[in-house]
Amino acid sequence: MLMIQKWLNQHNELYTSATRHPFTLSIRDGSVDLSAFKRWLGQDYIFVRAFVPFVASLLLKAWKESDDDSDIEVILGGMAALNDEVSWFKREASKWSVSLSSTVPQKTNLEYCRFLESLMSPEVDYTVAVTAFWAIEAVYQESYAHCLSDGSKTPEELKETCQRWGNDGFGQYCHTLQNIANRRLEKSPEDIISKAEATVMRVLEYEVEFWNMSRGET
Numbered sequence: 001m002l003m004i005q006k007w008l009n010q011h012n013e014l015y016t017s018a019t020r021h022p023f024t025l026s027i028r029d030g031s032v033d034l035s036a037f038k039r040w041l042g043q044d045y046i047f048v049r050a051f052v053p054f055v056a057s058l059l060l061k062a063w064k065e066s067d068d069d070s071d072i073e074v075i076l077g078g079m080a081a082l083n084d085e086v087s088w089f090k091r092e093a094s095k096w097s098v099s100l101s102s103t104v105p106q107k108t109n110l111e112y113c114r115f116l117e118s119l120m121s122p123e124v125d126y127t128v129a130v131t132a133f134w135a136i137e138a139v140y141q142e143s144y145a146h147c148l149s150d151g152s153k154t155p156e157e158l159k160e161t162c163q164r165w166g167n168d169g170f171g172q173y174c175h176t177l178q179n180i181a182n183r184r185l186e187k188s189p190e191d192i193i194s195k196a197e198a199t200v201m202r203v204l205e206y207e208v209e210f211w212n213m214s215r216g217e218t
């Protein structure tokens with residue numbers, strides 16, 4: 001069995017808490033509190049700005065370490081999507097009257113961004129970093145695709161947000177990332193596999209906490 005599938009089975013509870021979080025479930029059933037959505041929007045813009053240099057560092061690792069040239073193209077495609085995403089956040093924030101310049105990063109966000117920064121170190125193996133990248137993207141893909149699936153009552157004004165990460169193209173892209181990660185993991189020694197697994201767990205925990213921020217209790 002492929003490594004990522006094995007981990008998802010083993011850590012199914014954690015994976016489900018990230019991909020079926022009360023915040024995204026509330027979008028899906030239409031009960032979402034719009035102030036929670038706005039809080040998420042402001043915080044996620046800050047996260048995405050830190051995510052760009054992480055992906056740049058991953059591109060550098062792929063160029064130095066990858067055994068397959070097409071990895072670079074996949075990651076570069078992810079970068080291009082982020083360029084578009086940054087513009088989208090600005091437009092969306094103005095639509096919802098969220099001031100991005102006065103949004104203060106919450107503790108969880110700062111911690112998640114610091115964790116990303118730790119993964120940018122040249123000491124971190126390409127296999128570990130690309131596996132983390134897959135996990136970060138996959139949580140959003142699964143969470144938002146669920147908001148568009150059969151029986152969802154997602155409010156019209158939130159459908160574009162769900163489409164951004166829930167569309168089929170993004171799903172295909174996540175699948176490609178998963179294939180890259182599995183290919184690398186198959187060829188990796190035990191210590192790298194353990195590090196990658198622990199990193200995926202950390203990502204999932206941070207993603208749960210990130211959704212929790214939408215509650216605005218802190």
Ligand SMILES: Cc1ncc(CNC=O)c(N)n1
Pocket residue numbers: 044047048051085136137139140207210
């Ligand atoms: C906290 C978090 N995790 C994953 C993503 C999705 N990747 C890029 O947009 C995101 N925007 N925010």
